[in-house]
Amino acid sequence: MSEIILSAHDVCRDFKIGDGSVVSALKHIDIEIEKGKLTILRGRSGSGKTTLINILGALDRPTKGVVDFGGRDITKLSDKKRDDIRRCEMAFVFQSVALMGGLTAFENVEFGLRLAKYPYAKRKARVTEVMTDVGLDKRMHHRPSEMSGGEQQRTAIARAIAHEPMIVFADEPTAELDTATALHIVKLFKDLVAQRGMTIIMTTHDPSMMDIADRVYTLEDGEIIDSR
Ligand SMILES: Nc1ncnc2c1ncn2[C@@H]1O[C@H](COP(=O)(O)OP(=O)(O)O)[C@@H](O)[C@H]1O
Ligand SMILES: [Mg+2]
Numbered sequence: 001m002s003e004i005i006l007s008a009h010d011v012c013r014d015f016k017i018g019d020g021s022v023v024s025a026l027k028h029i030d031i032e033i034e035k036g037k038l039t040i041l042r043g044r045s046g047s048g049k050t051t052l053i054n055i056l057g058a059l060d061r062p063t064k065g066v067v068d069f070g071g072r073d074i075t076k077l078s079d080k081k082r083d084d085i086r087r088c089e090m091a092f093v094f095q096s097v098a099l100m101g102g103l104t105a106f107e108n109v110e111f112g113l114r115l116a117k118y119p120y121a122k123r124k125a126r127v128t129e130v131m132t133d134v135g136l137d138k139r140m141h142h143r144p145s146e147m148s149g150g151e152q153q154r155t156a157i158a159r160a161i162a163h164e165p166m167i168v169f170a171d172e173p174t175a176e177l178d179t180a181t182a183l184h185i186v187k188l189f190k191d192l193v194a195q196r197g198m199t200i201i202m203t204t205h206d207p208s209m210m211d212i213a214d215r216v217y218t219l220e221d222g223e224i225i226d227s228r
Contacts, residue, residue: 002034002035002036002037003034003035003036004032004033004034004035005033005034005035005069005070005166005167005199006032006033006056006067006068006069006167006199006201007030007031007032007033007067007068008029008030008031008052008055008056008062008065008066008067008068009030009065009066009067009068010028010029010030010064010065010066011026011028011029011030011052011055011062011064011065011066011067012024012026012027012028012029012062012063012064012065013025013026013048013051013052013055013060013062013063013222014063024222025048025051025222026048026051026052026055026062026222027221027222027223028065028223029048029052029065029222029223029224030224031052031056031217031224033056033167033199033201034199034214034215035199036193036197036198036199037193037199037200037214037215038189038190038193038200038201038202038212038213038214038215039200039201039202039213039214039215039216039217040201040202040203040204040209040210040213040215040216040217041053041201041202041203041204041217041219042203042204042205042207042210042216042217042218042219043203043205043218043219043220044205044220045205047219047220047221047222048219048221048222048223049171049172049203049205049219050171050172050203051222052219053169053171053201053203054171055067055075056169056201057086057090057092057169058074058082058085058086058090059086059092061075062075069085069089069167070089070166087115087116088116088117088163088165089165089166089167090165090166090167090168090169091160091161091163091165091167091168091169092160092168092169092170092171093153093156093157093160093168093169093170093171093173093202094156094170094171094172094173095171095172095173095175095176096176097144097149097152097153097155097156097176098156099144099152099155099156099159100144101143101144101145102143103143104140104141104142104143105131105136105139105140105141105142105143105144105147105151105155105158106127106128106131106140106141108144108155108159109127109130109131109155109158109159109162110123110124110127111159112159112160112162112163113126113127113162113163116162116163118162118163126162127140127158127162128140130158130161130162131155131158133158133161133192133196134154134155134157134158134188135154135188136151136154136155136158139151148181149176149177149178149181150177150181150184150185153173153174153177153181153185154185154188157170157173157185157188157189161192161198166199167198167199167200167201168189168192168198168199168200168201169201169202170189170200170201170202170203171202171203172202172203172204172205173185173202174186174204174206174209175204175205175206179208182206182209183208183209186202186209186212187212189202189212190212193214215227215228216228
């Protein structure tokens with residue numbers, strides 16, 4: 001039996017643009033994200049992937065519709081409550097890796113734990129554990145400039161997941177990586193799902209990743225046109 005951790009019902013997102021016209025970026029989206037699974041949102045550039053993942057991750061609010069996360073409609077909560085949910089229960093990985101250049105990989109991840117108010121006494125052990133999970137235990141004390149693009153993205157993933165979030169959102173996390181490195185990152189996501197029971201939702205426009213996902217939703221022009 002699968003458990004639904006996050007769902008959207010009849011979600012629409014309109015953007016008003018300069019000339020007064022309206023772009024319907026999402027049209028009546030229904031989607032269910034299963035706990036302990038790797039879900040991919042795929043679709044061409046402009047199909048609505050970022051708009052949808054931002055709404056699911058409480059970074060943006062829909063024009064219409066409901067987003068249920070753990071029994072709460074998060075679209076109705078205050079900004080403060082949404083900030084708390086994002087910081088403590090969710091995690092985000094982006095296309096461009098935004099590590100702090102002056103800090104080592106270890107320190108970057110440790111800093112993330114501080115922001116998430118992770119218990120001080122457990123921080124160092126948790127950083128070592130999560131760096132091992134992402135395969136970077138030998139590179140922990142390198143600075144970003146001393147790591148490859150793939151290693152930097154692994155560090156960003158370690159920082160994102162260190163506080164043990166309920167769900168991870170990754171918007172085009174592989175777009176700036178070469179194909180082989182990108183595939184390694186998606187395999188890492190798959191391992192985190194299989195071995196650590198994490199729930200991950202990622203977007204991509206790269207068709208070569210689809211086989212690795214548990215669920216794939218295809219977006220086109222703001223609508224889900226296929227799921228498997
Ligand atoms: N802030 C915005 N203002 C106006 N239009 C937007 C905005 N964000 C996205 N859009 C439009 O919504 C559609 C979907 O965009 P997006 O979700 O970024 O697609 P994707 O991530 O799949 O490339 C596009 O037509 C885009 O131009
Ligand atoms: Mg996008």
